[in-house]
Amino acid sequence: MTAFTGYRGALIAETDALAELLRAADPATPVPTCPGWSLAQIGTHVGRAQRWAAAMIAARATEAMDTRAVPDGAMPKQPEAAARWLSEGARIVIDAVDATGPEVPVWVSFGAPCPAERWIRRLLHEAVVHRADALLALDRPVTVDxxxxxxxxxxxxxxxxxxxxxxxxxxxxxxxxxxxxxxxxxxxxxxxxxxxxxxxxxxxxxxxxxxxxxxxxxxxxxxxxxxxxxxxxxxxxxxxxxxxxxxxxxxxxxx
Missing domain, CATH: 3.30.1050.10 (SCP2 sterol-binding domain)
Known part of the structure; x- marks a missing residue:
């Protein structure tokens, strides 16, 4: 079987699935697989990371940017707004890649700058693992394609x-x-x-x-x-x- 290539659709699907979990759950629920974190912190981490990556892609950054400078980096407290904010993050990243150019080199975690498109894969798997964290915290089974x-x-x-x-x-x-x-x-x-x-x-x-x-x-x-x-x-x-x-x-x- 050939390597997986559907990163864009999968990033949207995984982020939306995490957003739906947060919409219905108590945001203060502790997450045992991320000691000291709550579900709200999981959501904030994923959504802020997506916006952080989008900002670096837009700036064609070849070094890591300060995550504290990320625009709109705080997840809203109201559940509907929080879920919407989280879902928007995946689309913001994809739009940034398309606007900048998928092959434009930018800083990506680990190693030398890589094509901006690489961020979509990295953030997909970040969302996969943290959705698993949320499911485990809620004592629900984890299923991933x-x-x-x-x-x-x-x-x-x-x-x-x-x-x-x-x-x-x-x-x-x-x-x-x-x-x-x-x-x-x-x-x-x-x-x-x-x-x-x-x-x-x-x-x-x-x-x-x-x-x-x-x-x-x-x-x-x-x-x-x-x-x-x-x-x-x-x-x-x-x-x-x-x-x-x-x-x-x-x-x-x-x-």
Missing amino acids: PAVAADGIDEWLELLAIGLSGRGVAALPGAATMHLHAVDPGLGDRGEWMIRPSGSSIAFEHGHAKGTVAVRGSATALLLLLMRRVGSDDPAVEIHGDGAVLTHWLAETPF
Whole structure:
């Protein structure tokens, strides 16, 4: 199966879904997967991040801007207005990309400036994970389109490959390897990852191979595990082989 490409529609859908959750929930509800945060803070974080990215795209910024300078960066307190504000953020980003030009280089988290379009993917997966935070806080099941969740795993591994370089702490101990296998129908090779040490960082490729540890589950379950939204003892994931490798990985790859 080819790589996921529907980032624009998915960003709108995920942001709208989070907005609907906030419309109906108590904004003061604590979010255990983001210690010290409430649902209101989750919404503010997502909506402000989208407007922050849009401002940098519009300015063609090649360095990070101060998030405190983001126009309209405060989420309204009234539930209907808050939901509308949050939904608008995804569209503001997409409009900024189109107005500036998808290929114009701007600052993007991790690494050198990248085409402005890259922000749409980054903010999609930010919204996916924080919608999961909200659902878990409300004791509701987390469901994510398998192709979106698999792409979220791709992006996380890509960011780690950059972020771990030169850090001096190995994500995988020694020569250990890790295989991830998403069991969702239709993902094909895009639902399998072989992760290996590469200097002080990691490298990965799609496909089936035997790892020192193997982790199986839906793409959503694997993404939540990698993002530390669920633990390795979650019944939605199966671990085969040396579980200590996964424990080490989770300890050394904090979000």
